[in-house]
Amino acid sequence: MKDPFQNSTKVKWKYRFLALDAAVDTGLYRLRETLLRWLENVNSVMRRLRVTGWRFWLIQMLSGGLTMGVFGALFALSWALNDMDRTIGGLPEQEDYAVTFLDRFGNEIGKRGILQDDSFELQDLPDNFIKAVLATEDRRFFEHFGIDFLGLARAIVENARAGGVVQGGSTLTQQLAKNLFLTNERTLTRKIDEAFLSLWLEARLTKRQILKLYLDRAYMGGGTYGIAAASEYYFGKSAKDLTLAESAMLAGLFKAPTKYAPHVNLPRARARAKEVLINMVQAGFLTEGQIVGALRNPATPVDQAEKDTPNHFLDWAFEEVKRIVGGKHRVLTVKTSIDMTVQRQSEQAIDSILRENGKRYDVSEAAAVLMEPDGAVVAIIGGKDYGKSQFNRATDALRQPGSSFKPFVYTTALMNGYTPKSVIQDAPITIGNWSPKNYGRSYSGPVTLLNALRRSINTVPVRLAQAIGRDKIVEVAHRMGIHSELKITRSLPLGAAEVSVMDMATGYAVFASGGKKAIAHGVLQILDSKGRVIYDYNRTHKPEQIIPPETIAGMNEMLVSVVNAGTGRRAQLEGITAAGKTGTTSSYKDAWFCGFTGNYAAAVWFGNDDNHDTRRLTGGNLPAMAWQKIMTAAHQQVELKPMPYVEDPILFQKNHQNIQVAAAGRIKDLKTQRSNQRLSPSVVNQLDQLSKLFNHDDDASGSQPQAPELLPLPAASPNKSGSVPGLTQLKQPPSGGLSELKTAWQRDQTSIISR
Template identity: 55%
Template sequence: MRDPFQSSNRKRRTIRLIDIDSWVDTGLFRTGRFIGAKIEAFSVFMRRFRLTGFPRAVSEVGSDALTLGLGGAVLAVALALPAFDATRNGWESQGDYSVTFLDRNGNEIGKRGIKRKETVPLEEMPDHLIKAVLATEDRRFFTHFGIDVPGTVRAMGENLRADAVVQGGSSLSQQLAKNLFLSNERTLERKIKEAFLALWLETNMSKEEILKLYLDRAYMGGGNFGVEAASEYYFGKSVKDVNLAEAALLAGLFKAPARYAPHVNLPAARARANEVLTNMVQAGFLTEGQVIGARRHPANVIEQTDTAGSPNYFMDWAFDQVKQLRLKGDRSLTVRSTVDLGFQKVADEAVETILREKADVYRARQAAMVVVEPDGAVRAMVGGRDYGESQFNRATDALRQPGSSFKPFVYATAMMNGYTPQSIVRDAPLCIGGWCPRNYSGGYSGAVSLTTALVKSINIIPVRLAQAIGRDKIVETAKKMGLTTELLITRSLPLGAAEVKVVDMAGAYAVFANGGYKATPYAFTQVMNSRGDVLYDRRKDAPPPERALDDTTVAAMNEILSQVPEWGTGRRAKLDGIKTAGKTGTTSAYRDAWFVGYTGNYAAAVWMGNDNYQPTRRLTGGSLPATIWNQVMTYAHAGVPVKPIPFVEPEDGDSDAVVAEAETPEGGEDVRSAATLSAAATAQLIRLEELMRSARPLRPVASLAVPRPIGEIGLAGADPATTNLPALPDAR
């Protein structure tokens, strides 16, 4: 028997663990006491430097300033990174392209880019031209670091005093940064990027190089970029030979080329030149005696063909598209574009006429429009009301909410997930969390078909559909159809609470017009170098079109959207004798108004609103945008064979043209079925069915001894006060 008092291995292991634990505890205690002693010693040492009174206040302010400065530096870096992305990918060489644009018929319509042989070295430009530009645009250009702080403060003070923007505080470097990398959109984000890019220019380029780039690339009116092109255009001479009066006129164009362009408004141009001369005197560059001659003998301009009708917005967009090809070698290019000058002129005139007549009534100051063929070829583009006043392209760069014109993406997704135009969905109050959407009319229609819901633009139905099929699927469909902007998945997405571009909307609706294939808008079909060699040919180099929607979905959507101009919200867009389809859109507070529609020949998107997002005066998509769309598309279809909308019965007026190839067989029997109902008749039957479904049952009349005809019983037995007929709201 083992001695119970004999030690065991387990006992020894336990003792060793206790020893280790004791050693660790002792070590931690001693380490903590050592650190505490050191901290106490450091505190005693630092007491020698304790400040009181004014020195302490200065020290604390300096410490706080250092902390805020470090935080500001981190924030500045975060804001600067997106701006500096624009300086990558060889931006300087890309800008050196020289592109001559031809319209779809091969006629020259304009140029973009810079020709090296047309530039003039800075040292060869007249001294009075340089002084005129600096005196007017940036007097402290050679002394500031890219941002003119005193000038910015002065401009802010003047603007606050006038309660309006009367002076610009941007330095010449900032203006160049905007011209090279950014758009003209008036946003805080753009101003921040502009400031950082100006600092980047000042760091990477000399003052002379910045000034030279500015003089070469600024827009000078009449479709001209740079002082050399403007001098040739207005005076018929090189910029090296301009006199003081002519230099003052050129310097006055930088502020507002359209307003002061001498070929458009010579008196205004001369008045502006006179202001430039005054600026030169105030800046100390010249004396009053030196400018008196230029005041008495203002500049004259030569007569030239007016290029006011040039598709400048389109050419800017097309120029960007050319640069994205990244063609190597010869940079002097000739591009055969897709634009049709006839379309372009009509589109420009329609937009300007409507805005001139109705802008004050509806408080809508801007509009944009894009017309494309079903494959995506852009025939006309209106990027704004006045290119000279603002080169910001609202058709390709502005992000606006589409409102109800987004709903076709919801319905198309529903059609791909088992729904049909005849599917019934209930229009009744609905809340998702704390969000409760409402119909434009304020009421509800009960059980309605998807056809009626979309034609009358009922809001509740697409929200219910999104709940059933999933908002992520809607986003996927919109992307497949051509929307390029990021679509946030929110509860209000089915009602158009997203940001889209006009050009993307035109291309997306073209999917319906071409039978379901993605139709990315494109600007040109051919690119040639200076020797005539074809560098790009769309017929060979473009990828084949992708299928975006299946035939069943296209047929269902075209069936519905072709009824919107018939008895829905887009009646003003209906074309005489031509089958028309489309959708209106109006956003909250009437900030955006849309009509996007199509025929078998073309698709077009029209947007109206304000650059500053101010609400309009109850402007809806079914009013002015639909009117503009109608005017342009009426011209587009004049004298051309009318193509059918896929899977939709044509109008009576164009049925001969559409079915001309369907020959009648021998015997004279027409192959077309006489039993086929028109789209309008089908819509009326659907409405009648909805009324019958939603009506309350008739009350029996017990006092009648003799049965009466059913029609009489219906009239006598139905109580008008209690019969629940659904109201069809006049939605947007």
Template identity: 50%
Template sequence: MNDLNLPDDEKGKRPHKKSSFLLEVDAWIDSALYDSSFQAAQTWEDITIFFRRFRPYGLNRAIFEIAGETMTLVMAGMIVMLALAIPSSREIAQNWRDQEQFAVTFLDRYGREIGQRGILHTDAVPVEDLPDHLIKAVLATEDRRFFDHFGIDAMGLVRAMTENVRANSVVQGGSTITQQLAKNLFLSNERTIERKVKEAFLALWLEANLSKQEILKLYLDRAYMGGGTFGVGAAAKFYFDKDVRDVTLAEAAMLAGLFKAPARFAPHINLPAARGRANEVLTNIVQADFMTEGQVTGARREPADVVLRASTESPDYFLDWAYEEVKSFIVENGIPTRSVVVRTTIDTDLQRAADEAVQFFLRKHGQDYNVGQSAMVVLERNGAVRALVGGSDYGVSQFNRATAAERQAGSSFKTYVYAAAIDHGLTDETVIADRPITWRGWSPQNYNRSFAGRVTLATALARSINTVPVWITRDHLGGTAPVVEMARKMGVESNIISHHTMVLGTSGMTVMDQATGYLSLASGGIAGLRHAFTQISDLSGEIIYDRRRAPETGTRILEQGKVEMLNRMLVNVTEWGTGRRAALEGIKVAGKTGTTQAYRDAWFVGYTGNYAAAVWYGNDDYTPTNRLTGGRLPAMTWQRIMEYAHANADLVPLAGVEDSIPAASEEEAVEVAEEEAQNGLARRLVLSEESVRFLFALEEKLAATEPLAADQQQLASRTR
């Protein structure tokens, strides 16, 4: 209704009432908020006054402050440790108990027994049937409070730290038997904080899910005891030729002494050291109050003797890897039996030569180059794994650096880049400018900090130029995806991170993967051939699987012509490039060197028509070597083992490689030599006979002296 139609005394009354009501509501809200805030403040003041009665002062306050901060740090540490331990849940999520069911006897390629893995023929002896003095010897030496702790022994850790500080060296370890079992069951021997955190959580999990008797039994059955044996039962049979139930106190002490360092104290190798260690175990038994001195005196006076055996070397690193391959094959193919005999691909003579080659160069040059570890894998053209070296000493460390360690590949990864480039239409004669490039803020440099201008792909690969594969990946391949895809096709299983820097080998790769990838070129572009065994049979002799009846044909990943082009390019590396030390007399070798930042990793990966092999040198703790490059020890080791492998072999030519390859031009060869001279190295060049003689003399001088000073390098360069 319009106000104009209302009487004068009624006009404006309705809006006035409405505004009055709103004012009342606003006043009520303001009042309510004020009263609430006042009441809350009053309540908080009352609470504060109440709790002031409990406020500590003086020394008590300091104690409470420290306790509070400590609790905060402990909670933060537990959260961090929990985050680090999450990956360990993947291990226990698997049906790990099935591992107990496998019993595998391994034969070499010729049918000779070379070792066993799993719970084997001796059948694991129940803990209650083992001699009491054996149990006491093990517990006194490895974990005296085994039946008292919950998987982690804080008191034992403090005691070990105290003894180590007192002796100013590591004389005792703080790991419990449960922690050691967790490592044996689920983890590797790699010394990292992450592994120790996983080990601690897995130890707690084992204690929560297994009885002490079960934990002790698993530990005694699975520990490496030297001589290629696992478990006290197999060790008693190997060293004393008797059932473990019948071992004497002296023999039990010798067995218990093997857990710490089986290679150093193995009695069939060093009996005096084994007896000395057994005497320490007897002392431990007395100190732990498990026996009196009088009870162990007889064992001290008449130490254990061992059965004389021929010196046999078991290819333990290979057997560890082959055991996992066999288990996976049996499970995936639904084979019901778990006790099998497996004929492997290992060639024991070639394996012995591979071990010798690694040991030779580590002993001769390891200290000079500050390098302590090496790994190698040798594959035959048909994919058979003929030799595998997982480290310098299996007895000291069972961590398999050939199959488990992913180390940066350096320039040896460039082969996968060039393979992708050739597959996408480029050729060895394609010209790319070696010039500065910036890709997503990354500006890679060449080794000698200079640029060569326009070069062919063949020259860029032989000289290991860094910028060219980056230009190829960014501008010709459209990114790193084709490179990753090519590496996968070539058989690489390592976790290659698709980042633009991986073009120069920043991603980690295993030695096994490197050998497998290059094998696909040696075999003419066929991938998927690698295998560890050729036959599986049950204990009655019935054949379950025979690869020779249905050989794998593999998968073609590159056309024949493209493989031949890559072969010619990689042969240049050993003819006049960075890998000349890998050259074999009368045999064409294709391959690639690799050296990572700060000289942490050095590689040579190469192949002939008969074999492919990868060699790595480095340190477990990732400390830099003393300027070790892939063209030095890795190439020399590769050359040494390949000379042995090709002796009296029926040589298979490399596809597309002529018997005689044109040598590099004088200018190209000199440029390569000058780049290497900056590292204090002089290598064999395809030059005149007089130049070759001069460079060999210079090389001998460099090997015996410190790297050349800058003025000496320039003088040598001008002389050449």
């Protein structure tokens, strides 16, 4: 039997809608009848009073107006009651932060957010500043009750004459209401809310309190709120000491702080200050003669580029602080990981290289990040001039990394069974309609992974990606610290995806840490307004192994070879083992060098903001040079740490010298045996050349030969050809001399003498 109640819910809702419709119709009918009866009563009264003609219609209009007024008042009251819900808790607390930043040694390096200085009173501020604000924002401030209808009418007339918006209709109280309770959306409802809330402010506060609160809470550009913070930021002085010209420039910021900020566009800021001065004359606050000096000598803000403040670092760390504390605390002191000495030297390195080589290579910008193996950021260069551009190219810009992305490919390969000695074919390859080429368009045939990375061969990582899967490469790169989206494309292994400089430094820090996770951070400790520690990085983060040690051992060996004898030779550090990888994108738009030591990891990028091509700038050129300068500065007066799974640099040098001595001795022993072993003249000549090789160093490139391990001499007799078994046969010695002979010998992957 069918359930008779299965549609009961639908039926119930149907009858509810019908009942609602009937109620609405009934209400409208009753309203109509009420209005008709009211009109009939009015007409009856008019007939009894014998009111006719124009008097009759006048009374009708007044009656209708009164009715509409009552309904309007009731509507406004209901709207106002809704707005009053926003004021239940009184004035909202300051939602913006006041943060004082310290370097790793406890020295103050700057502030961000609101400067918590409420100690000054209005009478302490220059009289000209108060006049400049009132003349520009609200001339009748002390006369109206929160809404200025005369001021609104005047603004409409002035804007009509000018053919654009030159004056606003909102009073200073309305602007404060918006800053305290509302958003910046331009809607009719927001303007109505603004009007009611301004009336509430006028009823609750005195005029002087409203003005003081307005000056404390207004956004003034450059990450500052309030006149005190703005005065310190733009002019490096207390608000009490502002001149007339400076007062006019600051008063001009209230309308559009980002547009008129002097560090963004000084000519525009000065033009706006001139308008403010003219407003002061028109308002009757000053005479034309009193503003002549300010017009002739406009205000000059402090050059943000010349201030000894790591602004790009502070901007980045400020965002980190807000993520950590949320809305719990507002007045904070933050100890950071930055080393100001290294920061200054890094800035100088980038500046000098751009100044000396920028025109030659048609490159205008650079960015760099230096961090410790755990991700503690020591220095950030977000651009060459913070005063001209606050855009942080180290943290916010996404650029193609080119070959500097390849270590993530090789790391994935080593995690999937490959080793540095695994051999891959370097030969032309085509995937669909895409055929990647090597730099120089030459191919070497079978090569080891170590040599492929050292020489930055392109076909090998493409083949590896096909074999192991591009999705695995993306997973490993994200695990190592790359946060940007990495689209799985054919060109992914060659660095076609976009990354940030910060993320690349973080990824390479994993190699420096021995495979442990690196988290880019600039905040070490946060203290509240009472000096209590509310956050400590070391307490909340523990080391986590994310890459196997054997993989890191192989990768570090390979990346050391890039610096010692590959494309990154310009990044070599005196007495310190360095590892890294160059990166150059197609058309030379981006050039990178990313690398590490046992102490630090760093990534350096050179390019142009408008993305136009450089003049054949490669990662092994300016980026490697800048990286070398930054790393040299960072390693001054620090205890050197050995690179994980790579020999200590001092031991490496000693062992290298011992190998040279041992090799020369072994070759000498072979030469003394030539009489009874009947070595051929060609082999003797090879031994002579190798003997010279181990006793001289005339490599023009400056790279040191890496001698293979020498094993005990075999007891076997010479074969029919007269050569020693196991001795690698060299072709005719190159005509270029020992330098080319060394290069040819270094390419060989077998031992000179083996069992």
